[in-house]
Amino acid sequence: MIPPAFDYHAPTSVGEAIGLLARLGGDARVLAGGHSLLPMMKLRFAQPGHLVDLNRISALRGIREEGGVIRIGAMTTEHELIAFRLLQEKLPLLPEAARQIGDPQVRNRGTLGGDLAHGDPANDHPAIAIALDATFVLEGPKGPRTVKAEDFFLGLYLTALAEDEILTEIRAAPFAPGTGWAYDKLKRKTGDWATAAAAVVLRLEAGKVAYARIALTNVAATALRAVDAEQALLGRPLDEAAIRDAMARARAICDPAEDLRGDAAYKTAMAGEMLRRALGHAAERCR
Amino acid sequence: MNAPIDRAAALAGIGQPRLRKEDARFVQGKGRYVDDIKLPGMVHMDIVRSPLAHARIKRIDKSAALAVPGVIAVLTAEDLKPLKLHWMPTLAGDVQAVLADGKVHFQMQEVAVVIAEDRYSAADGVEAVAVEYEELPVLVDALKALEPDAPVLREDLAGKTEGAHGRRLHPNHIFTWEAGDQAAADAAFEAAPVRVEEALFYPRVHPCPLETCGCVAAFDPVRGELTTYMTSQAPHVVRTVVSMLSGLPESKVRIVSPDIGGGFGNKVGVYPGYVCAIVASIVLGRPVKWIEDRIENLSSTAFARDYHMKGELAATADGRITGLRVHVVADHGAFDAMASPSKYPAGLFHVCSGAYDIPAAYARVDGVYTNKAPGGVAYRCSFRVTEAVYLIERLIDVLAQKLNIDKAEIRMRNFIRKEQFPYRSAFGLEYDSGDYAAALRKVLDAVVYPALRAEQAAKRADPASPSLMGIGLTTFTEVVGAGPTTSCDILGVGMFDSCEIRVHPTGSAIARMGTISQGQGHQTTYAQIVATELGIPSEEVQVEEGDTSTAPYGLGTYGSRSTPVGGAAVAMAARKIHAKAKKIAAHLLEVSEADLEWELDRFKVRGDPGRSKTMKDIAWAAYHEPPPGLEPGLEAVHYYDPPNFTFPFGAYLCVVDITKATGEVQVRRFYALDDCGTRINPMIIEGQIHGGLTEGFAVAMGQKLDFDAQGNILGNTLLDYFLPTAVETPRWETDYTVTPSPHHPLGAKGVAESPHVGSIPCFSSAVADAFAHLGVTHLEMPHTAYRVWQTCRELKLAA
Numbered sequence A: 001m002i003p004p005a006f007d008y009h010a011p012t013s014v015g016e017a018i019g020l021l022a023r024l025g026g027d028a029r030v031l032a033g034g035h036s037l038l039p040m041m042k043l044r045f046a047q048p049g050h051l052v053d054l055n056r057i058s059a060l061r062g063i064r065e066e067g068g069v070i071r072i073g074a075m076t077t078e079h080e081l082i083a084f085r086l087l088q089e090k091l092p093l094l095p096e097a098a099r100q101i102g103d104p105q106v107r108n109r110g111t112l113g114g115d116l117a118h119g120d121p122a123n124d125h126p127a128i129a130i131a132l133d134a135t136f137v138l139e140g141p142k143g144p145r146t147v148k149a150e151d152f153f154l155g156l157y158l159t160a161l162a163e164d165e166i167l168t169e170i171r172a173a174p175f176a177p178g179t180g181w182a183y184d185k186l187k188r189k190t191g192d193w194a195t196a197a198a199a200v201v202l203r204l205e206a207g208k209v210a211y212a213r214i215a216l217t218n219v220a221a222t223a224l225r226a227v228d229a230e231q232a233l234l235g236r237p238l239d240e241a242a243i244r245d246a247m248a249r250a251r252a253i254c255d256p257a258e259d260l261r262g263d264a265a266y267k268t269a270m271a272g273e274m275l276r277r278a279l280g281h282a283a284e285r286c287r
Numbered sequence B: 001m002n003a004p005i006d007r008a009a010a011l012a013g014i015g016q017p018r019l020r021k022e023d024a025r026f027v028q029g030k031g032r033y034v035d036d037i038k039l040p041g042m043v044h045m046d047i048v049r050s051p052l053a054h055a056r057i058k059r060i061d062k063s064a065a066l067a068v069p070g071v072i073a074v075l076t077a078e079d080l081k082p083l084k085l086h087w088m089p090t091l092a093g094d095v096q097a098v099l100a101d102g103k104v105h106f107q108m109q110e111v112a113v114v115i116a117e118d119r120y121s122a123a124d125g126v127e128a129v130a131v132e133y134e135e136l137p138v139l140v141d142a143l144k145a146l147e148p149d150a151p152v153l154r155e156d157l158a159g160k161t162e163g164a165h166g167r168r169l170h171p172n173h174i175f176t177w178e179a180g181d182q183a184a185a186d187a188a189f190e191a192a193p194v195r196v197e198e199a200l201f202y203p204r205v206h207p208c209p210l211e212t213c214g215c216v217a218a219f220d221p222v223r224g225e226l227t228t229y230m231t232s233q234a235p236h237v238v239r240t241v242v243s244m245l246s247g248l249p250e251s252k253v254r255i256v257s258p259d260i261g262g263g264f265g266n267k268v269g270v271y272p273g274y275v276c277a278i279v280a281s282i283v284l285g286r287p288v289k290w291i292e293d294r295i296e297n298l299s300s301t302a303f304a305r306d307y308h309m310k311g312e313l314a315a316t317a318d319g320r321i322t323g324l325r326v327h328v329v330a331d332h333g334a335f336d337a338m339a340s341p342s343k344y345p346a347g348l349f350h351v352c353s354g355a356y357d358i359p360a361a362y363a364r365v366d367g368v369y370t371n372k373a374p375g376g377v378a379y380r381c382s383f384r385v386t387e388a389v390y391l392i393e394r395l396i397d398v399l400a401q402k403l404n405i406d407k408a409e410i411r412m413r414n415f416i417r418k419e420q421f422p423y424r425s426a427f428g429l430e431y432d433s434g435d436y437a438a439a440l441r442k443v444l445d446a447v448v449y450p451a452l453r454a455e456q457a458a459k460r461a462d463p464a465s466p467s468l469m470g471i472g473l474t475t476f477t478e479v480v481g482a483g484p485t486t487s488c489d490i491l492g493v494g495m496f497d498s499c500e501i502r503v504h505p506t507g508s509a510i511a512r513m514g515t516i517s518q519g520q521g522h523q524t525t526y527a528q529i530v531a532t533e534l535g536i537p538s539e540e541v542q543v544e545e546g547d548t549s550t551a552p553y554g555l556g557t558y559g560s561r562s563t564p565v566g567g568a569a570v571a572m573a574a575r576k577i578h579a580k581a582k583k584i585a586a587h588l589l590e591v592s593e594a595d596l597e598w599e600l601d602r603f604k605v606r607g608d609p610g611r612s613k614t615m616k617d618i619a620w621a622a623y624h625e626p627p628p629g630l631e632p633g634l635e636a637v638h639y640y641d642p643p644n645f646t647f648p649f650g651a652y653l654c655v656v657d658i659t660k661a662t663g664e665v666q667v668r669r670f671y672a673l674d675d676c677g678t679r680i681n682p683m684i685i686e687g688q689i690h691g692g693l694t695e696g697f698a699v700a701m702g703q704k705l706d707f708d709a710q711g712n713i714l715g716n717t718l719l720d721y722f723l724p725t726a727v728e729t730p731r732w733e734t735d736y737t738v739t740p741s742p743h744h745p746l747g748a749k750g751v752a753e754s755p756h757v758g759s760i761p762c763f764s765s766a767v768a769d770a771f772a773h774l775g776v777t778h779l780e781m782p783h784t785a786y787r788v789w790q791t792c793r794e795l796k797l798a799a
């Protein structure tokens, strides 16, 4: 549990950080909360020669609403996501998910940007970002560019981030009035990653589903948007038949890896069950 | 003179819920654990471990490691050979490789050690040691160990047909142990109208103390003395072993167990890491620190359980048990390093007839080698008692189900009755005291048992119900407090324990013990015993343990032996002092001893209430003006050899709700009644019970060390290994009865392990009960949502 030697850099601006990444090349890794990277280094699964610590870059922290869009700095911690009033009012799915991540130690240091950039399908924020239809701002030597959450996750630990890019901001539209939301996560114990989890954003009009966005955690190499399940609900009342339909379609896209949490059959079934729970909770909040 | 009631309160003796004295330093982070110890010139050790479960070592190349800056030395079995320390004896009469000698027998086995100036260089050195292996076929399944073509593990034992416990039947066989009367049991089965049998696997689990194992070995080459700070539950035994292994006289070996962050049996044995650190310190003349990380702790230091049990009950049609037969295949891993009294290779498993009056019984345990880490320790239980209680409690449920008799009722019909004590079981144990029926009745009344059964019946009748309800019950007896030296020893040292008390001139006192607390609160409770016995306020009694240079020799703390054995030693040492104090009081008061009576903290002259001498007065006089002919001072030492084990017992009830769709098990209610005889500190007892129940919950619901077909250990981090937090731990309801032990000086029996032993089968009983109406008799632990869901699916309760 002791990492090999590495060099440590502590830039104070995004420009400086990008410059370091460009100069140091593939041997450098960005350090955010360290709650995914450091365990991998201690197990010597990751052996970067250089760490570029983003913790001193204040521009990467904070949450604000600007031009009708909520903008969250990549270095905002889980704890801050939970505590920030603006999110509770306008994007309550984020704090609901953050509360279910790790334990207080993890939430005090772990960041939204790190959780996304890590590219781990077991992490909770990827599915949440997809359910929120979020946009990510990536900044590299050639300047900033934006990528939709849905297009960001390419595979296991693989994202749209280039080696010399930093994820700087996460943007999402605030919930329209009457939006229901839920994140239901089955886990073995507190501090665990999901056996399976489902994020739902839902609007009902005249008793029928007018909008549904569904994403699943830890049932494939990346978080999944369950488009077919969404389609199954649109225009229908959220009754048992519709829910079963959505569950079946969600299960159909699952391709989980077996581990000690369960085999593929269990995880797939649980993705369906979590979707059922999330739909129920989201519907209760649609008012 | 204060009223006796105030004086009793001031003493804070036996029966008082005194606050734990050790907590102030722990909650403030001021404890002193092994890893807090930093000595001048100290170097660090790290261990090269095998990635394979069974392989021949072709070559070890140290050169790259020795070239790492800061690395001082790399040791392998070849380096230990000249010292004859490449193998070491185990507590179970086997030998264990200190560093793999030509062959590795389990994944994570110790292959080499690297000593370096700092912890980082040591880790880099470990990575740089190149070991070439040739893979061998792996034996994972204990039930296949004795097959004719099973891979042979222990080539070092080739041709040895006699082991430490008799004949070995196969190269992978360690011992056969039998208890009871096979012919009588067979006869009972032949005559019985009813028989049930069940195969029960008690999985391999690990005690997983929060503090992992470690030591700082400091050899002083000038004085020729070795001091080792060590996370040991048995420092005195370790001193003896280290002296025997190193050739240093025992007087020049000092073992210190400082504060210990939990042991639960994991810290009884001597591990290769300790031996290597000691050797390195002797060779280098510098202190050497070795601290395990969590993965190493879970993978290589002692596990518990791993018993494949087959049990059978014979009974009459009305559910009276007439016979018990048990066969166990015990997976001991690659070396037999089970920690147990030497003559008991299956520990005290023969308590498996439980709290029931079973006339005929026979048990046989066969120990086998597999490609897994050695161990087999008593994880928060007396030796193999958890396994025994699990067996009988599950079996009696199965019998109840077969006969359609309620679980509570069948227990009532079979209990050893109060008037039968002392009771000799069919296995030959003499149970000291108990009142099992009263305990169970109290629990059933408290939870309104018939109402629970009615609720369950209603739920079962409703197929649309999304959940199942299960009610678990256990009524168990333990056997703890090892033990009488006639039958209990460790490496030949009898399992007595000891206490030395010194009363200082001004009336305060210090008590030193052969036991060692790992969280049990000895500092608090032992002082309360002294307070009651000697009339010295417990606040003024210092308790010290763990330093072999100052404490009297004792066998340590495990198997709930501290109160039954160590606590008795405190009382007996105090009584010696009390007797001397009485002589001094008689002298001071100028009366004969027969004219004195003891009241809390003083001797009073009978019939003359004005005249008395307090223990404080007497202490001063003992140093200042001892009576003629009496030596000065006021101290005593006592080595207590218990006449028998003690038998704490309890009745537990658990209610679970199971979600059919996900398999999640919610513990709705857990009611635990314990009888540990005389209660020394009710608050500490409750704390111990909460802790034991929580660990029992952990075992039943999620702890399991699994292996794949290649012998790779699975789930050896806290990501997978289940340590419940306050979030998932159920709420505990506790209760008690008091049935003192007739042979213990205080009537106390020991408590800390009952809740672990008793709760595990209770959870299983509840989970199986939820499915009982569907014909399920037993479900293997751990009862994780995943596994329970599989049952739901098989029974078509889940999609």
Ligand SMILES: Cc1cc2nc3c(=O)[nH]c(=O)nc-3n(C[C@H](O)[C@H](O)[C@H](O)COP(=O)(O)OP(=O)(O)OC[C@H]3O[C@@H](n4cnc5c(N)ncnc54)[C@H](O)[C@@H]3O)c2cc1C
Pocket: A029, A030, A031, A032, A033, A034, A035, A036, A037, A038, A039, A054, A074, A075, A100, A101, A102, A103, A106, A109, A110, A111, A112, A113, A114, A115, A116, A117, A118, A122, A123, A124, A125, A161, A165, A166, A167, A168, A191, A192, A193, A194
């Ligand atoms: C015990 C435990 C339990 C946990 N449970 C959960 C859980 O239930 N759910 C969950 O979602 N997570 C969980 N985590 C992971 C935790 O949330 C991590 O904090 C998170 O995955 C990574 O965020 P970080 O800020 O710690 O990033 P780091 O660990 O510092 O970095 C992670 C990776 O992302 C890269 N990176 C970080 N920030 C950026 C950036 N701005 N731009 C580009 N690359 C970047 C790093 O280079 C690194 O490769 C758990 C962690 C632990 C230790």
